[in-house]
Amino acid sequence: MPLLPSIKPSRKARIGLYSVGLAAYWEQFPGLRERLQAYGRFIEDKLAAWADVFNYGLVDTEQEGRRAGEWLNRQDVDLVFCHAATYSTSSTVLPVHQIHKSPVVFLNLQPTARINYEKTTTGEWLAHCGACPVPEFANAFNRAGIPFRVVNGLLGLEETPAISLADEVTHEREEAKRAWTEIREWALAASVPRTLRHSRFGFLGNTYSGMLDMYSDFTMIQAQTGLHVEVLEMCDLDRLLREVTPEEVRRKLEEVREIFEISGDSPSDPIARKPSDEQLDWSCRVAAAQEKLVIEYGLDALSYYYHGAPGGEYEKLQGGFIVGHSLLTARGIPCSGEGDLKTAVAMKICDILGAGGSFSEIVVTDYADGTILLGHDGPFHIAIAEGKPLLRGMGLYHGKQGTGVSVEAKVAAGPVTTLNVTQTGDGKLKLISSEGESTNGPIMRIGNTQTPVRFREHPDAYMTGWFAEAPTHHCALSVGHNSRLFEKVGQLLGVKHVTL
CATH class of the missing domain: 3.40.50.10940 (Rossmann fold)
Incomplete structure (x- = not known):
C-alpha cells in the first residue's frame, strides 16, 4: 500500500x-x-x-x-x-x-x-x-x-x-x-x-465552531492513549512558509503532478474548475511548509482548522492546506480537518496497522445501489485511492472561507472498514467499527472525496445502529476487514469497542 x-x-x-x-x-x-x-x-x-x-x-x-x-x-x-x-x-x-x-x-x-x-x-x-x-x-x-x-x-x-x-x-x-x-x-x-505512547499530535488552529461532538480535553486524550498534543499556531506555519525556496516548490510540484491528475472544469459544478497555475503553485508552497512543520515539531499526526479573517494572510494560507495534508497522510502523518483530534487518532490507528485511514463523513445515501457515500472536502489518503486522485480548483470551500485546490477521489473497490473514535458522557473514548465493501458506484464531480460503501445491512438499518452509538460525525475509512483487529486495539488500550 x-x-x-x-x-x-x-x-x-x-x-x-x-x-x-x-x-x-x-x-x-x-x-x-x-x-x-x-x-x-x-x-x-x-x-x-x-x-x-x-x-x-x-x-x-x-x-x-x-x-x-x-x-x-x-x-x-x-x-x-x-x-x-x-x-x-x-x-x-x-x-x-x-x-x-x-x-x-x-x-x-x-x-x-x-x-x-x-x-x-x-x-x-x-x-x-x-x-x-x-x-x-x-x-x-x-x-x-x-x-x-x-x-x-x-x-x-x-x-x-x-x-x-x-x-x-x-x-x-x-x-x-x-x-x-x-x-x-x-x-x-x-x-x-x-506507537501512540511515543506520538506527538499537532493541533493547529482550533476546532470548527459549533461542532460539539468533536470537542475534547487534551488531558483526557493523553490519559487514555498516551499521545502528546502539541498546540501549534498559524504563525508557526507562516514562519516556515517564508523559508520555502523556489527549488522546494518545484520539487513539490513535480511530486504533485506525478501523484495526481490535474482536472479540467467540472461538467456539473460551477465552483469546481481546473486548478490555475497560481493555485497549484500556492498549494505546493504550502505543502512544502507543512512538511517542514511536521519535521520541526516531530509530529506523528496533525489535526487542523483555521477560518481566518476575510482576505487575511491566514485565510489564504489555510486555503492551500488540502494537497499538502493529503501528501502527509500518505506518508504516515494522518491529517484530520475541522480540528477533529479524535478522528486523527482513528486515522493514526489505521495507519499504524497498515490499513490507510481516510478522513470521512456521511456524504449522501444511494438507495438505488444500497450504498452510503463516505468522504469529505479533504484531506484524502491517496495511498488507498482507486486510480489517480483528481485535483480541482475550488471557487469556495463550502461552509468555510477561502478558495484553493481540493482532492476528488474514492477509496479502491474492495473490503473496507470504518473506524470512529468518539467520547462518551463520562469522558471515556470509545471505538466504533463497521465492515463493508467499497463499490464501483458513481461519485459526484465536485472536488470532494467520496467512496460508495455497501454495508451488511440496508443503509437505514445501518445508520440507525451507527447513530445509536453516539459517534463523532467523522470517521477513518480503512482498507480491508479490520473490525477484529480494531477490537483487539481497544482491549489493549482499555477502550470500549463496538462492532456494528
Missing part, C-alpha cells in the same frame, strides 16, 4: 513469549523438554515477522515464573504470549503476571490434528496436551483479577519433528491458519499503544 516514503515510521510492538511445563516431567520423559522448547522457537520465529520478540524460554516452576516476570519487566514488552506447551500448574504461571502487568494471551496450539492412537506413549501425549492446563489458568487468573485471552488451534508446523509419533504438518489446516491470523492481529494491535 505505501505510495510515498514514511516520514516517521510506526513502532513495532515488543512481544514477550514463554512456554510452560512441569519440572517433574523432564527426568520422566527424556526429550520432552527439548521438544517443547523447539515448539517455542517456532512460535518466536513466526512472531518476528510482526514484532520484536523476547522469548524467555521454558517456565516450569513457581520460582522460574517469578524470574520470568522480572525479566519481562526489564524487556519493556507490550503484550505477552504464554505458550501452553504441556500441562503446568497455575501456580507456575500466575506469578509471572502478578509481577509483569502487560496483557497476556494464552496460546493453546496443538502440534497435531490427531494423535497416533495405536503408538502414542505418555510422553508423546504430554507434547500434545496444551489445552489441559488452560482452564486452570483461566480460573486462577479470574480469581486474581487479571484479564486474559486465549487463542485455540493448531501449531502449524511445516514438517514433523523426528521425535514425534504423529503427523505434525498442519500449516495448511484451517485451525492453524485461523489461530495464526488471530496471533498476527494481537501482535499488530500491540503496536498501536506503543
Whole structure:
C-alpha cells in the first residue's frame, strides 16, 4: 500500500513469549523438554515477522515464573504470549503476571490434528496436551483479577519433528491458519499503544465552531492513549512558509503532478474548475511548509482548522492546506480537518496497522445501489485511492472561507472498514467499527472525496445502529476487514469497542 516514503515510521510492538511445563516431567520423559522448547522457537520465529520478540524460554516452576516476570519487566514488552506447551500448574504461571502487568494471551496450539492412537506413549501425549492446563489458568487468573485471552488451534508446523509419533504438518489446516491470523492481529494491535505512547499530535488552529461532538480535553486524550498534543499556531506555519525556496516548490510540484491528475472544469459544478497555475503553485508552497512543520515539531499526526479573517494572510494560507495534508497522510502523518483530534487518532490507528485511514463523513445515501457515500472536502489518503486522485480548483470551500485546490477521489473497490473514535458522557473514548465493501458506484464531480460503501445491512438499518452509538460525525475509512483487529486495539488500550 505505501505510495510515498514514511516520514516517521510506526513502532513495532515488543512481544514477550514463554512456554510452560512441569519440572517433574523432564527426568520422566527424556526429550520432552527439548521438544517443547523447539515448539517455542517456532512460535518466536513466526512472531518476528510482526514484532520484536523476547522469548524467555521454558517456565516450569513457581520460582522460574517469578524470574520470568522480572525479566519481562526489564524487556519493556507490550503484550505477552504464554505458550501452553504441556500441562503446568497455575501456580507456575500466575506469578509471572502478578509481577509483569502487560496483557497476556494464552496460546493453546496443538502440534497435531490427531494423535497416533495405536503408538502414542505418555510422553508423546504430554507434547500434545496444551489445552489441559488452560482452564486452570483461566480460573486462577479470574480469581486474581487479571484479564486474559486465549487463542485455540493448531501449531502449524511445516514438517514433523523426528521425535514425534504423529503427523505434525498442519500449516495448511484451517485451525492453524485461523489461530495464526488471530496471533498476527494481537501482535499488530500491540503496536498501536506503543506507537501512540511515543506520538506527538499537532493541533493547529482550533476546532470548527459549533461542532460539539468533536470537542475534547487534551488531558483526557493523553490519559487514555498516551499521545502528546502539541498546540501549534498559524504563525508557526507562516514562519516556515517564508523559508520555502523556489527549488522546494518545484520539487513539490513535480511530486504533485506525478501523484495526481490535474482536472479540467467540472461538467456539473460551477465552483469546481481546473486548478490555475497560481493555485497549484500556492498549494505546493504550502505543502512544502507543512512538511517542514511536521519535521520541526516531530509530529506523528496533525489535526487542523483555521477560518481566518476575510482576505487575511491566514485565510489564504489555510486555503492551500488540502494537497499538502493529503501528501502527509500518505506518508504516515494522518491529517484530520475541522480540528477533529479524535478522528486523527482513528486515522493514526489505521495507519499504524497498515490499513490507510481516510478522513470521512456521511456524504449522501444511494438507495438505488444500497450504498452510503463516505468522504469529505479533504484531506484524502491517496495511498488507498482507486486510480489517480483528481485535483480541482475550488471557487469556495463550502461552509468555510477561502478558495484553493481540493482532492476528488474514492477509496479502491474492495473490503473496507470504518473506524470512529468518539467520547462518551463520562469522558471515556470509545471505538466504533463497521465492515463493508467499497463499490464501483458513481461519485459526484465536485472536488470532494467520496467512496460508495455497501454495508451488511440496508443503509437505514445501518445508520440507525451507527447513530445509536453516539459517534463523532467523522470517521477513518480503512482498507480491508479490520473490525477484529480494531477490537483487539481497544482491549489493549482499555477502550470500549463496538462492532456494528
